[in-house]
Amino acid sequence: MIRMKDIVREGHPVLREIAQEVEMPPSQEDIDTLKKMQQFLANSQDPEISEKYQLRAGVGLAAPQINISKRMIAVRLEEEDGKEFYYSLINPKIVSHSVEKSYLTSGEGCLSVDRDVPGVVLRHARITLKGFDIERGKEVKLRLKGMPAIVFQHEIDHLNGIMFYDRIDKENPLLAPEDAIPIG
Template identity: 60%
Template sequence: MILMKDIIREGHPTLRKVAEEVTFPISEDIKQLGLNLHEYVMNSQNPEMVEKYGLRPGIGLAAPQVNESKRVFALHIEGEGKIEASFIAINPKIVSHSVEMTYITSGEGCLSVDRDVEGFVPRYARITVKAYDVEGKEFKKRLKGLPAIAFQHELDHLNGIMFYDHIDQKAPFKEIPNAVPFVRE
């Protein structure tokens, strides 16, 4: 089980490396890594698990954040009593995206960043993605809203990019052209 002590923090060199593609067939180690990442994000949204293990809530976690430089991440997003997105993505790619942009009005956070970073992070409003699951089956999804934003955040981790790299340093709250704000309750 992944705990907060297993998540590396900003400044660690693994967070700035481009993660390696996963080779097929998918090894048991990679399969377990994906399952462990998914388990963390699910546990981190369960108040009893948060209290018992001191977890910081998160909706996504990428392999580089646990010091594994592999192209794997997991998302788990629940909203209004239903699951909006919950999957493990191996070798994920964005195959198409909207012209329209979006950003979370309250800003983004990250389990590898122990400080508040203010500012808007521009993201594509809608994306079509391809990836593989832990069984090695390819899947394609269309994402919008928070799942699309979270997918892009985690994909950035696989490319050595931190969310705050996208924030305009001189004007962090500058209006983003062609963007519809996303308000997170």
């Protein structure tokens, strides 16, 4: 079981590396790692389990965050309308995106960052991504907008050594462009 002590924090060199592609078909070890990542997210969202094990709630986790420099991410997110985004992806890649931007009005957080970092993190409002999903056993193509699009972009950034606060304007951290879509 992945716990908070297993999650590397900002300053760890693996968080700034470009993660390696995963050879296909994936090894059983890679599949097991992704399943553990997905289980961590489920546990972190369960009030009883998260309290018992002192887990911070998360909606996404990238393999570099558990000190594995491979292109694997887990996302577990449920929208207010009940639509679920439970994906355990190998080699996810954004294949297209909108010019239009969006951002979370509350700002972004990260399991690898133990401090509050205020600021507007601009993301693409809509993305299309492809990746091999171990739960479904095949490549999937996802068209995303809103919160799911932001979460997937945040996790894919981890695979490229990018932290969310790298995307905050240093001069005007709280300034949101008028044409960007606020999500919140």
